[in-house]
Amino acid sequence: MTRLAIANNAINLAQGFPDFDPPKAMTDRLKEVSDKGPHQYPITMGAPNYRAALAKKCGHFMNRTINPETEIVATIGSTEAMVDTLFALTNPGDKVIVFSPYFENYIAQIIMANCEVVFVPLIPPAFNFNPEELEKAFKQPDVKAILICNPSNPSGKVFTEAELKLIASLCIKYDVYAIMDEVYEHIVYGENKHIYMNSISGMWERTVSCSSLSKTYSVTGWRLGYAIAPEPIMQRIKQYHDFNTVGCPSPLMEAAVTGLEFPLSYYDELKAHYTHMKTIFTEGLKDIGIPFTDPQGTYFVLADISSFLKKNQTDIEFCEELTAKVGVSAVPGTSFFKEKVNNIIRLHYAKKDETLYKALDRLSGIRKML
Numbered sequence: 001m002t003r004l005a006i007a008n009n010a011i012n013l014a015q016g017f018p019d020f021d022p023p024k025a026m027t028d029r030l031k032e033v034s035d036k037g038p039h040q041y042p043i044t045m046g047a048p049n050y051r052a053a054l055a056k057k058c059g060h061f062m063n064r065t066i067n068p069e070t071e072i073v074a075t076i077g078s079t080e081a082m083v084d085t086l087f088a089l090t091n092p093g094d095k096v097i098v099f100s101p102y103f104e105n106y107i108a109q110i111i112m113a114n115c116e117v118v119f120v121p122l123i124p125p126a127f128n129f130n131p132e133e134l135e136k137a138f139k140q141p142d143v144k145a146i147l148i149c150n151p152s153n154p155s156g157k158v159f160t161e162a163e164l165k166l167i168a169s170l171c172i173k174y175d176v177y178a179i180m181d182e183v184y185e186h187i188v189y190g191e192n193k194h195i196y197m198n199s200i201s202g203m204w205e206r207t208v209s210c211s212s213l214s215k216t217y218s219v220t221g222w223r224l225g226y227a228i229a230p231e232p233i234m235q236r237i238k239q240y241h242d243f244n245t246v247g248c249p250s251p252l253m254e255a256a257v258t259g260l261e262f263p264l265s266y267y268d269e270l271k272a273h274y275t276h277m278k279t280i281f282t283e284g285l286k287d288i289g290i291p292f293t294d295p296q297g298t299y300f301v302l303a304d305i306s307s308f309l310k311k312n313q314t315d316i317e318f319c320e321e322l323t324a325k326v327g328v329s330a331v332p333g334t335s336f337f338k339e340k341v342n343n344i345i346r347l348h349y350a351k352k353d354e355t356l357y358k359a360l361d362r363l364s365g366i367r368k369m370l
């Protein structure tokens with residue numbers, strides 16, 4: 001869809017990345033680093049000051065002391081952290097539980113690890129799960145891990161403490177690992193609160209938290225991420241990391257430390273900024289009359305296109321037409337759902353105000369597609 005957006009000069013609300021700048025202090029530091037270095041290989045688990053800054057920042061939010069030497073590895077985005085973790089924790093033939101709708105990378109990553117996916121539906125519009133159905137999945141033979149995106153792309157769901165405790169009790173009962181994708185940890189709205197699975201009683205020992213700087217500091221192209229896990233698991237993850245990628249880019253880790261050391265007010269400001277973008281975009285969708293599910297976190301909305309679809313039109317064809325005729329790109333819902341859906345598209349709003357207003361102006365012409 002990004003390629004199609006470029007070809008059609010459309011506003012790309014498909015692939016999720018900001019069109020505004022990262023914090024200036026980070027790009028200023030990057031300029032300095034380009035003169036002074038470092039420019040050579042870092043040690044494989046990540047530059048010591050990057051890991052120390054991560055341990056301090058993440059330790060604060062996870063409410064525990066994290067050992068930067070033994071419990072953190074720097075990775076190429078959360079993407080690599082997830083792949084390394086899947087390879088480290090599973091054997092070929094194992095099963096991994098995934099909620100549907102899911103972030104599409106997971107399925108490919110699980111297949112790459114020669115494992116099988118067990119889907120459990122998150123039921124719209126609230127995207128709750130049925131605890132009995134979840135336990136049925138845990139009971140299957142060879143289930144090694146549950147992979148959870150929290151806050152969740154594409155549904156915008158933020159798992160409650162009660163839900164996490166229930167999942168935790170099943171992980172403990174059936175001896176299953178929790179692999180958490182927490183890249184949207186700081187993008188939550190209103191009263192919703194992101195709770196780290198590894199902070200739930202009995203879960204530190206069996207949880208890997210994968211996250212990155214991509215979303216929190218608006219640097220998706222820096223490709224900087226990390227995994228946090230207890231030492232026995234981390235030893236295995238580090239080996240996959242070493243032989244997969246050797247290490248993260250040294251100058252970028254150095255510049256990233258500036259962001260990791262921001263005062264806590266930075267995260268409040270980030271939340272306020274995303275709340276502002278969400279308000280502009282969702283109010284605009286309401287005015288146009290496009291139904292959507294209100295996200296609790298992340299920067300995505302799932303919109304219901306039932307009343308705009310032509311007879312026998314697929315959601316993929318709809319998104320192609322939306323790009324070409326309306327000038328806005330979205331992701332077809334079939335990319336995210338195990339269940340048969342054809343009436344959902346995903347839009348994101350990590351954009352400057354002027355981009356959002358322009359996109360809404362274009363979307364107001366959506367009926368011309370009919």
Ligand SMILES: Cc1ncc(COP(=O)(O)O)c(C=O)c1O
Pocket residue numbers: 016076077078079080103149153181183211212213214220223224225
């Ligand atoms: C849920 C989720 N996980 C991971 C990623 C990729 O993150 P990273 O840039 O850290 O590799 C994305 C990017 O869109 C995402 O939405």
